[in-house]
Amino acid sequence: DAKTTQPPSMDCAEGRAANLPCNHSTISGNEYVYWYRQIHSQGPQYIIHGLKNNETNEMASLIITEDRKSSTLILPHATLRDTAVYYCISNNFNKFYFGSGTKLNVKP
Amino acid sequence: DTGVSQDPRHKITKRGQNVTFRCDPISEHNRLYWYRQTLGQGPEFLTYFQNEAQLEKSRLLSDRFSAERPKGSFSTLEIQRTEQGDSAMYLCASSFSENYEQYFGPGTRLTVT
Numbered sequence: 001d002a003k004t005t006q007p008p009s010m011d012c013a014e015g016r017a018a019n020l021p022c023n024h025s026t027i028s029g030n031e032y033v034y035w036y037r038q039i040h041s042q043g044p045q046y047i048i049h050g051l052k053n054n055e056t057n058e059m060a061s062l063i064i065t066e067d068r069k070s071s072t073l074i075l076p077h078a079t080l081r082d083t084a085v086y087y088c089i090s091n092n093f094n095k096f097y098f099g100s101g102t103k104l105n106v107k108p
Numbered sequence: 109d110t111g112v113s114q115d116p117r118h119k120i121t122k123r124g125q126n127v128t129f130r131c132d133p134i135s136e137h138n139r140l141y142w143y144r145q146t147l148g149q150g151p152e153f154l155t156y157f158q159n160e161a162q163l164e165k166s167r168l169l170s171d172r173f174s175a176e177r178p179k180g181s182f183s184t185l186e187i188q189r190t191e192q193g194d195s196a197m198y199l200c201a202s203s204f205s206e207n208y209e210q211y212f213g214p215g216t217r218l219t220v221t
Contacts (some may be wrong), residue, residue: 044199046211085150095167100150
């Protein structure tokens, strides 16, 4: 099972960019990297995913290194509502393996 | 609401009882997944279905756990002879197909007393 490693917590000032790192050094060539977030007591919410190229959508940007061993999720203008646990996940044949994630604290 | 729904949202049961949870996926989604989440941990994959076929069940926690999706639409997760260690949030997710994002329901919180 491909494993991902994330820092347990990060702080970010409201209005600033939040950059959340993830290491996935054992990821195989056909495994996508997905990012989800979970606000307390709710089900995880999909944010973005990618394979090799950088991706952007209305929520965030995903930067994947050329060797695919790590990625960074960027929330360009963090708000207080972005406070959540963020999970970086590798998709191993459609089985998602969540770690403990990064608790992002957005502060006013 | 066209999202994933789960029923019940909360279940309190006594040790040794059987419980069954239901998940209704997004209607056009072929794949359905079950996860368990304990306090402070990320969701733990249990099993998944492609239409009515259960393609992976090796991660089910014991033979007390079983899941069905008889008509390829809703799914049920049953836990027999519940134990206190089964207390957790049980999450269901669905996706359109392989390598598509999964959409999660709100979960069923099980408390075994």
